[in-house]
Amino acid sequence: MANADCIIIQGSNMAECHPVGYQWVAEAKARGAKVIHVDPRFTRTSAVADKHIPIRAGSDVVLLGALINYVLTHDLWFKEYVSAYTNAATLVHADYRDAEDLGGLFSGFDPETGAYDTASWAYAEQGGDSIDDPGAGTEHGSDASARAAGHQFGSGGPPLEHAQVQRDDTLQDPRTVFQILKRHYARYTPEMVQDMCGIDVRDFEYLAHAITENSGRERTTCFAYSVGWTQHSLGAQFIRSAAILQLLLGNVGRPGSGIMALRGHASIQGSTDIPTLFNLLPGYLPMPSAGRHDTLSEYLEAIASKKQKGYWTDADSYTVSLLKAWWGDAARAENDWAYDYLPRLNGAHGTYETVMSMLEDKVEGYFLLGQNPAVGSSNGRMQRMGMSHLKWLVVRDLNLIESATWWKDGPEIESGELRTEDIETEVFFMPAATHVEKAGSFTQTQRLLQWRHQAVAPPGECQSELQFFFQLGQRIREKLAGSEDERDRPLLDLTWDYPTDEHGDPDAEAVLAEINGRHLNGPDAGKPLSAYTELRADGSTSAGCWIYTGVYADGINHAANRKPGQEQGPAASEWGWAWPANRRILYNRASADPAGKPWSERKKYVWWDQEKGRWVGDDVPDFPVDRAPGSQPDPDLGGAAALTGDDPFIMQADGKGWLFAPKGVVDGPLPTHYEPQESPVANALYPQQQNPARLVFPRADNLSAPSAGTPGADVYPYVFTTYRLTEHHTAGGMSRWLPYLSELQPEMFCEVSPELAAERGLEPYGWATIISARSAIEAKVLVTDRMRPLAVGGHTVHQIGLPYHWGVGSNAVVSGDAANDLLGVTLDPNVQIQESKVASCDIRPGRRPRGEELLALVSEYQARAGVTIETGNRAVTNPALEGIEPGPGEGGRAAGGPG
Amino acid sequence: MGQLSGPTDPTADAHWEHSHPRKGFFTDTSICIGCKACEVACKEWNHNPQDGNLELLGSSYDNTGSLGASTWRHVAFIEQGQERITEARETGRALVNLGMPRIGPPAPAAPAATDLAEADTTPPDTADFRWLISSDVCKHCTHAGCLDVCPTGALFRTEFGTVVVQDDVCNGCGTCVAGCPFGVIERRSNGTVKVATSREEQHTEHPAVPNVGVAQKCTLCYDRLVADETPACAKACPTTSIKFGNHDDMVETARERVAGLHAQGLTEARLYGANELDGVGGTGSVFLLLDEPEVYGLPPDPRVPTADLPRMYRRAGMAVAGMVAAAAVAFLKGRA
Amino acid sequence: MTTSEFDSFRPPEPARRRRPGGKRGTGRRNSGDGSREMPMVPEPEFTSYYGRPVVKPAPWGDDVAAYLFLGGVAAGSALLGLGGQLTRRPILRRNARLSALTAVSLGAVALVKDLGRPERFLNMLRTIKVTSPMSVGSWILSAFSAGAAVSAVAEIDRMSGARLPLGPLRTVLQAVEGPAGFEAAFFAGPLAAYTAVLLGDTATPTWNAAHEELPFVFVSSAALASAGLAMVTTPVHEAGPARKLAVLGVAGDVIAMRVMEHRMDPVAAEPLHQGKAGAMLKWSERLAAAGGLGTLLAGRNRAVAAASGLALLAASALTRFGVFEAGLASARDPRYTIEPQKNRLAARRAAGITGDSITTAG
């Protein structure tokens, strides 16, 4: 970011949530870069940015779409970059219908399942056929698992049969991606931005000029985003729209360019690389699904066809190496390398689905490992009620967080919904070790693994997770030792023999070595591998996570590299180790033109050295190092070998940057603006109000507020957004127990504009009650000009800011109501993330009622709004209805209105 | 013997032999992101207890309130609208014109065209709102009111030119608290590490509150300076809004920075404490502010009380003479 | 609104909403916070940081105010004692010396009790710092106490008919008693005046603004207090000088107060007329006047002399507590620090002195 000439911070409050990372934005600004913060609130980031542009929460795609439209109509896109490195010239299948044609929907939508059949979005093939899924089998149509198809693909996205695509390099053919893009965003005009986002045209012009003037050969623009984009029912598409804009401007793979994801936890990147997630195996291999991956060959074909380009074609060696790492000798060629030891999914089993099955008594045991869902997850009440149905709960944390004490002092005890004496759940609280009491590695937001040395032994009975799970695994294997039961084979054949120190703590470096992988036989059996290209599918190599192979090359723990930053160049490659292959900027082949020369001296990064016949530069080239720029290998070769000289996107099936996503995104090949699940504003671009493919959970404890145009929408007239403060950390488990941090931000508060305060009679620093369709909380009132009412959709929309760090409990230094209690559960279909950045509520002065009356207040509001289980949960907005009266087929319910 | 006011090298005044250059801060509030890392790093390094009673103080994001015995760094937050910004820009412009060298008494005619007229580049882009954020700290004045009035020698001038309380000497007489023209130093009353009382039984022992009853203030990390380490707050500051170094370099950097801002038309930028001719002989911590000092809670024209001490002693001497005379008259007249 | 009789000198203050304790933002926050009613009269040109104090009030309790009073009494009494010693007024001498010792001991105890760390009170004599009024004061107090103690012990020894277990020391005591009286009287003046410098040499607005005249006020107050005490303790025939001293003290006190309030910066003088401090100072003036008149007109009548003495003692105490309280109040409200300094700065700039401001443009 320090090299950027313009930095757009949108969907993130970087100075508050990543303060030390912000020094690089300050560095760029000191050198003259322009820093623009687009955010519903004026925050501490805006205080030091050049410009703050207030935006209505949830309308980011309108703004970014308008920027794309601006770039295209003013012909400011980076021509050589786009035509060479993106799929702009590729022709799309004839059956494809755009949102412009179908009132906001794309072709292939199945209203029953609320999901798309993506066949019609495929690339067009020479013979007019479409490049389809290899071995797609018969699962088209309404297969139950298609409902959450998003979880089935690893990070590389789904496969294409092969890379021969129809292209029209003149970009004139209406079926080219370029023309489709132009037509799709034609109606995203500055006036539309004014109407939907509340950003006046002058600010839009300012933003558009800043970005376009700082893009091209000589200058680069960088976007930075965080959960401000991801936590929406259209989250993945927000990021997609930024990706399209950056690709059009040539801002990918170059210094000071790209889209910086600012992730929130110390090793959240690590916990998606080596995923404690339901839908992934280590290295972004998908978790096998019943019906789609019944055999290893089916599984491998579903990941990547051998004939498509890119490194995903070697998925077989990655998978077999993983199975060898887990089950050692028990994984043999005969039993498909113990592929059948892997459990199968048959749908989405995300945390919210799990909590719902808890409520149906289907889940008995629950481990909480340094997470505080009673405060941090959406619909806090559902989380706590769910846990009351458990048989046993194990909470491993540093402090007695609210998720461990809800049965004693949670909000439901106070409101009478739960009685401590009736709660059957057995609760084990087991103290955990802090980051200085255990050795191990974190992976930070730039994919950099950094080793932490152990400073002191954990106090008292504290244990690291490594030691706890190692001992738990040992105990379980001892108890099942004699078992003949076939179900227990995977546990008994598991490689679980790590060396331990005198305290019984397993050696973390041994685990890292297993993750890195080693040769199993042949001359250098047992020696660590040094690159994932050395992995083989014949069982001769093992690797716990293929993208991390190389971290332990030559038996040295590169995550522990600590060559001081001052003694290295800006890329600082000898500090820690970045996956893959210690590369710092991905797709950096794009920092050179198709002929291999840097686009400009100022933005030189990686280029082709003719004599050496290699790619050289400041970073590890993200390209086959000896592949000349002009080379055009035979497309039938498949895999990395098929990558032409100008295919920088080496993980994509066609080696190109995808402006149009034929596969991999389940709610539309092109980002299309839909209103959030709950919004006071009608979608002015399409009749379709919300994201048709969003995952909704119509339940009595998860009701949604009616949206604009439907009766009852005025009962929850205001938009609220949740966010973090720099002084606290997410659900407060690591900050509300610390006196030094608690005294900096002691009380839960809400931020409102002076106009809203006047309208509702809110007293500055007095109390206010905020009511949503799920619950009601209280907060002190901060009346500030930093919140600005916006003229949106023809009327004034007030926005309320709610930090979510506080929770109801008696152990923290400071406590308060949890903002997440107000939120419902509506998920983005691609990644199952909940929409917690925008929802509707009402606000009124005074503290909230206690005990029973709280429930009465919430249900009184629900009744007044006429909210039922269907409200807001209809997939397709019925264009005929337009929210006037329910159509004939709707029966008498007043609330049946659209969306 | 050492001066009582006016520009001087305080270390030399105190007769330190070794020649450490004077150390100091330069706090550039225009790049402060208000993260309060300085507050926490300072408290953590000095084991200062948590103070305040854990409630919103009604001053935007500032719930610390002010500097005090257990808070040696305090980040201030001020939200300002359009009117206040233009006003600040005017007072800044007036300052710049003031600074211009002028021959003779202020010419009644229009002031000489300052170079600023041409430089009225468009003000920053968000012109209708701003959020002033500034990290306040002890000023370590060239002439320190607290040090002068301290009767026990607990407050002393270190070889680095900084002012430090020796908490093993101070008997808590409190005269330094009234002596400080910036209201920085304070006697630590109780300042408990209060943790929710209901959890009494779970916690082994509360860390006893150190140095109760003793005057406390920022020591510019004297214990770290001795080992050539950067003070905790300057080291932690993510955007180097708090810069640490030799005092003269700090003043130089401050001057360059404010000149740069003026060139961009940000005439509201001004320096505070960089002028060694001011009432305290210039300060060890120099600030770059974006509005009048009192907006941040800083005195507009502080003056070390000791500067007038000789005059006070003379007046007292006259009073003593008066009293003795009165007593004498009372007895003489009555002789008959 | 101030109700001081000096209002004629200053225009009535515009109505201004001031919340005590500076908890809530009283600073002129123009970015309207919605619920703040628009002030009818434009706020005076005074901004502060949410109404919080700029300087900090001295952490002194009433013990220190009591010491100011007791110190004054001791100082005056020592002078009267010397007077008695020289003009052979044995009863006046004895009472004065005893009053001096009791007053100075009570004062010292009050001072030590107010320390944050009383067990370290000896550190007061760790250095001799001319720049520290309290250091100079501590030495004055010690020297004075030594002299006062010796002379007083001699008195006690005489009163108890030499029954004190002094043995050979008695002759030394009698020899040194005279010089001790001189020594105490020598330090009496400084003891009475240094406390004024102690308050003046601070950043507390009202004290600092009054540093020119405060010594005269305190010295006069000391005189009238000790004279008052002497009139109470000593029979009329020997209390002549005390009566004269009292009258002189009252005159000095009233004049010095008036001159002080007049020459001070008007804003910094406000706390002297407001609230508790204002009331105390008003009553102190009335009592001083009453005591003075009483002494002047009927000082010879034992009862009236005693009553006037008590009135004078009360007047002196009220003066000390009044000035003390006014100072603390002036430190708590930012306006008394900011406005006088802004006026002072503006005045200097108007006069063409532009080089000495802490705020500079470069």
Place this chain on the structure above:
Amino acid sequence: MARRSFLQWPVVRQLSTGDLLGRGPAVTSPQTRTITPRTATADRVVQSVCPYCAVGCGQRVYVKDEKVVQIEGDPDSPISRGRLCPKGSASEQLVNSPGRQTGVLYRAPRSTEWQQLDLATAIDMVADRFIETRRRTWQQEDEKGRLLRRTMGIASLGGATLDNEENYLIKKLFTAAGAVQIENQARI
């Protein structure tokens, strides 16, 4: 007063050092003259990484008598250059905070209070419940006879604040046991 300590009396030193006004060398106390930072007197320094957000700032952990005495920024880190945010700077208090739990607590069904439990027994009880629940809620195949080989009775939440090695063992153990409902903060 011993001879040496008389000469140490600041008043005397005011004369001997020429610091007449008693501002500097004359008034220093022995403790002040021997002052050293605890970073210099620490037994060892360990390089670590801040546990809070994903920027990954370098931290230096100072240890004395097997107790963490100071955690501050690591100037060598090219990411943070020795700087930390308020949370990072409070890491020492996170480790030594009085509010931190160091003993295993157990709450029996329907009970209103915690009770102590020793670590080994706790792990054993958890293992038993794990196996029992796994057996009770096992699903070998779905309704169409396709292999499932899993239990939906056990779930886990958390991982973003843990090390890669810990995430690896958790994923490995749970997957081998058939528990698929594993999630972490990446999802919220």
